[in-house]
Amino acid sequence: MGGMTEPTRPKTSSPYDVNSQPVPLSDCAACQKITAKREAARAEFDYSAVSDGTVMLRAHLRTAHDQ
Numbered sequence: 001m002g003g004m005t006e007p008t009r010p011k012t013s014s015p016y017d018v019n020s021q022p023v024p025l026s027d028c029a030a031c032q033k034i035t036a037k038r039e040a041a042r043a044e045f046d047y048s049a050v051s052d053g054t055v056m057l058r059a060h061l062r063t064a065h066d067q
């Protein structure tokens with residue numbers, strides 16, 4: 001029993017972990033498309049669309065790039 005010791009974390013972080021931003025792959029068209037939408041939403045201060053884009057990108061990274 002380790003008291004304050006951090007337990008072993010699963011390989012993928014929680015989809016609601018807002019502290020870690022998903023990183024799009026520069027050579028993936030789908031990553032770039034999602035990122036472009038997210039950046040457009042950010043430019044319009046549409047933060048719910050920004051977070052939708054973050055969730056989409058994270059899900060895409062997990063399914064398409066095994067991250």
Ligand SMILES: [Zn+2]
Nearest residue numbers: 028030031064
């Ligand atoms: Zn991708």
